[in-house]
Amino acid sequence: MPAASPRTSLKTPLIGFALALTAEALHLVLTGPPSPAGVALHLVALAAVAGVAVWAMAGAAASRRELAETQAQLAELQHAIESQEELIDGAGEAIVVIDDQATIVTFNRAAERIFGYGAAEMIGTSLERLMTEGGRRAHAEYMARTGVTAMVEAAKLRTVHRGVRKRGDVFAFELTMTEWSDAGRRMFTGVLRDVTDRERTADALRDANAHFNQLFEAIGDPLFVYAIGGDGGFVLDSMNSAAEAFTGRSRYAIGGWAPEKLAKDEGRALKRALLECLSSAASTTAEVALLATDGPRTTALTFTPMRNPTGEITRVLVHGRGAQRPAARTKDAA
Structure with a gap:
């Protein structure tokens, strides 16, 4: 059975009070003027009915306010739920x-x-x-x-x-x-x-790096890779097995060397060639004497810029060809 609305609850005591007054009026018509004691009794009864009516009306008003507050809270909760669902x-x-x-x-x-x-x-x-x-x-x-x-x-x-x-x-x-x-x-x-x-890009990059490393090691000529540092300088990043044999040094021992250390007296020439490759963004060539464990070796070097996926040049590949050791000076020549 549906619950009574606040408006219905408010009407109920008013109707009861009106019925009580009507009953008293009919009683006076049918029985004539009451005695003083009867009048007092009727007044007490009417006061009681009026009190009950007022109490009922106050309770109905309070219930109406509580219901309105509850409905407002439910509406706010529903709005929060809908907002959360829309966000998700x-x-x-x-x-x-x-x-x-x-x-x-x-x-x-x-x-x-x-x-x-x-x-x-x-x-x-x-x-x-x-x-x-x-x-x-x-x-x-x-x-x-x-x-x-x-x-x-x-x-x-x-x-x-x-x-x-x-x-x-x-x-x-x-x-x-x-x-x-x-x-x-x-x-x-x-x-x-x-x-x-x-993940697909990462897999492709790993495959490309593996292929590059395979080719890098398979080439019989010395290969050096110079990385461009944050200060604009160059550091030796890697070299292949042929470069290790050429220099007589492990790639791990000289990794991070500046051009001046590998080229010794001709370090400026090596650095100048690296800078020219970087500024022209194209391959360049130069002959530089690189320092090996058994002495300097003049080598024809090709410098090729290496770009990252965004197109920025970050490294330079140095390919050495025709490495030779300069002839020893004779006493007569000295």
Whole structure:
């Protein structure tokens, strides 16, 4: 049965009071003028009815105020809930909220786009549905051992995981997890970012570096790589096995050397050639005597600028050809 509204509650004592007055008027008409004692009795009765009516009206007014306050609070709460839902759904990154048993309670639109499932399909199901077979086994083992989702560990740091889309393909995503409490229950909010392109780029870069290193070592001529320092100077970054044999020094022993140390007396010529390559942004050549363990060796050097992915020149490749040791001076020549 529906509860009475405040307006109905307010009308009830007024109607009762009006009925009491009507009854008294009829009583006077039918019985004639009352005795003094009867009058007093009737006045007391009317005062009691009036008091009850006033008390009821005050209570109804208070109830009406309380109800209005409650309705205002409920409206504010509803607005907060709607604002939170709009914020979560409008986020550009996937947001998934789970409880301590990995049951999904929130699955926003970005998560729908990334995984291919609708929120209605995922809410109430386990997060394991989005994991690879290996991930599901590991998560189940953690749950059996600790009684709580493995996201407890993921909440401590940003991690990269493998997920499975609805269509079955596996992809990489970066996960940032935070833990919070809802009425004493542990909850976890995960923000997921698809890093498939980033991982693909990293894999390609690793392959390119591996290929470069393979070629770098396979070339029989001495190769040196000079990096450009923050102060605009040059430092020896790397060299190949042929350069180690040429100089008689390990790449680890002379790594970080300035041009002046490797070229000794002709250090300025080597630095000038490096600067010319850098300023022209094109290959240049020069003959420089490089210092080997058995003495200086004049070498025809080719300087080639090396660019990073943004097109900026960050290193210079120095290729040595025709290395030769200068003839010893005779006594007569001396």
